[in-house]
Amino acid sequence: MSIQRRLALSITLVLLLSLTLGAALTYWHVVAKVRTEMQAALAVGTQTAAKAVDGRDGTDAPARRLRRLVEDFDGDRHIMAVLTAPDGHILAQSTLLQPDEPAPAWFLTMVAGPATRVDLRLAAPFDAVGALRLEADPHNEVAEAWSDVLLTATIMVLFFSMVLALAFWTIRGALQPLRDVLTALSRIGEGDYATRLSPTMYRELQPLRDGFDTMAERLAAMRAQNRDLHEQILNLQEEERAELARDLHDDVAPFLFSVGADAAMIRQYLAAERILEVAPRADAIAESVRHMQKHLKGVLRRLAPETLIDLGLAGAIDNLVAFWRLRRPAITFTMDLTDDPVDPPLDAVAFRVVQESLSNAIRHADPTTIAVCIVQSETMLTIRIEDDGTGFAPGQTPLGFGLASMQERVKAVGGRLAIRDRPEGHGVIIEAALPIRIDRDDTMQGDRASDAKVADFCGRSDAPPL
Ligand SMILES: Nc1ncnc2c1ncn2[C@@H]1O[C@H](COP(=O)(O)OP(=O)(O)OP(=O)(O)O)[C@@H](O)[C@H]1O
Ligand SMILES: [Mg+2]
Structure with a gap:
């Protein structure tokens, strides 16, 4: 797996984990908020209703007053008031304010708790009219929470996308010098020692670039040195050959000449029967041969010292x-x-x-x-x-x-x-x-x-x- 992909996967994983954690926290927060709001709304509604029928403002026309009380709840966001006759049929019912953008049903099911209601105990003469019930309805609260969740989720998705894009861009940029080093190394491998790495904006990679350039310079210097050495070896071989030729010419050729001359003399002495003069010439030949042997040994040592x-x-x-x-x-x-x-x-x-x-x-x-x-x-x-x-x-x-x-x-x-x-x-x-x-x-x-x-x-x- 490439470094780039591995880093990208790690970052994505961290972002997904935080997203999941954020979603769980938001869920608990919304559930608690809906429950608290419903309880608070019921408490306020109960108080209002109880005050209206406590008898302090008189007890005449109880049915009308109860119906007006129910009407007072019309347009409430959370509480619906229901007035029922003693036989159970509904006499009056308030209408709830409908949310502009209701939450989806699945969200409502997830966050809304069990239905809560309060049956008010009515004092006489109101109790003769029927019973008053207050029901808490979470639709509006859940719709509000839903729009908050949508906003938060949009912000988070935008934020994570930007973080991911930035991370990709940074990783890509940070790995570029490594790609450059690989390309440069393969060019060095092909013998192009003039290759240098271009300046990098990352301080940490500066020593790598310096080290690479020094290596390339050294390789170039070594190649130049090798070339010089090769040239020197060739020159030296030439000089050595010339010197050997001079040595052979100066040290061996005269002795060969004198051996030839001595041999000719011996032939002449033998023809003239001057036998006594043959021995000194033969000794001279032997002496010349000894000189030449000694000299040739030296030459051979120089030519092939490995024989040593x-x-x-x-x-x-x-x-x-x-x-x-x-x-x-x-x-x-x-x-x-x-x-x-x-x-x-x-x-x-x-x-x-x-x-x-x-x-x-x-x-x-x-x-x-x-x-x-x-x-x-x-x-x-x-x-x-x-x-x-x-x-x-x-x-x-x-x-x-x-x-x-x-x-x-x-x-x-x-x-x-x-x-x-x-x-x-x-x-x-x-x-x-x-x-x-x-x-x-x-x-x-x-x-x-x-x-x-x-x-x-x-x-x-x-x-x-x-
Ligand atoms: N044992 C030594 N003591 C002092 N100086 C030395 C010694 N060996 C080498 N040098 C110095 O190092 C130099 C390089 O030696 P090197 O053998 O590479 O070249 P050179 O002897 O000058 O020539 P070449 O060996 O090619 O005939 C010598 O010229 C000499 O100055
Ligand atoms: Mg030397």
Whole structure:
């Protein structure tokens, strides 16, 4: 059921309940009023009649005086006087005032009580003429109440219709922003990040609009960033290719040339039977081949660094650290690496995080120590690299290409990356938490460190995301 219909139904229900309650109260009020009016009219009529026949004004011509008394009641709204002879036949009867707009019979039946009448006791000589009876007639009173009820009912129906119309109009207006949000969300879903919500007149919905617009701006910014990253990757690939071509040209081509030259020399020496000079040329060829092998190994590592992972993550990181130890002997490297095998693709992501963090620390921060810690629990692979270098420059938003691609890689496997300054002194902490898919069949899981142990190894793991 729609919100609109539900609200409309609730309001209608409340209005109908109040209408029913109002009708019941009106009914009791009308019944009581008719009864009171009839009793009051009878009391006044009785008093008037009693006074007329109490004998104070004389007792001559009692029949005429009684008939005049009955005539005095002509045109009364509530009381009808009836004079009956001792044998029971009616001698005289007053006429009631007829209501202009009588109430319907069903209403009369509902609100008029049982007929009320009073038989007056006449003193002599009036009692010889006959008996005088006063009857209360509710027609006029009920007609009056009926016209009041009609007026009240008309006012109530008008009031309720206006309340309902206003409620419908307000609900419709209040739900419009939600419809706008749905339309805008589907446009965002189609990739139209320029979509914005129009200003709303409802203060409560202002934060929704602001939140939506901020989200759309962020999505647009992320798409632009992705585009930039993609471009950078393409440029980088081009540069990498050009550099590889230069390396091959500069470092391999000369050796190939010298191998060719040495081979030609050997042929010449053999033809001239200068056997003793063959060995140094063969040694030179072997030396050139060694150079080329070394160089090609470096090129291959750059082309396909994932092959390093074949050594296992810990082995690959050992190699990486050994590489830097050789070039930066002044830096102390400490390592605390899981011995458990780490499954792809988490091993490659972890390796990339460590590789970029090490090269960043060494290139930008001049540290004296760098600690690398990798711990695997049943659900999480945690990687933490901490250096005691200069740290980020104050106010720096530390997202260059290296850190941005690190973040992308971590996000791609559903992980969290935190980049922050060390709380104690200078330096930077990079921490990545990569969730492990637990649906695989892995007998090693039971041996893995618990999540609590991860915190022990790698210190706090509650770093806020960058
Ligand atoms: N460990 C660190 N200590 C101090 N500053 C750092 C550290 N790591 C990164 N930075 C700062 O953050 C910036 C962004 O790093 P990022 O790796 O994204 O880019 P980069 O290293 O400058 O370039 P790239 O990685 O693309 O070759 C760096 O330029 C540097 O100023
Ligand atoms: Mg970098």
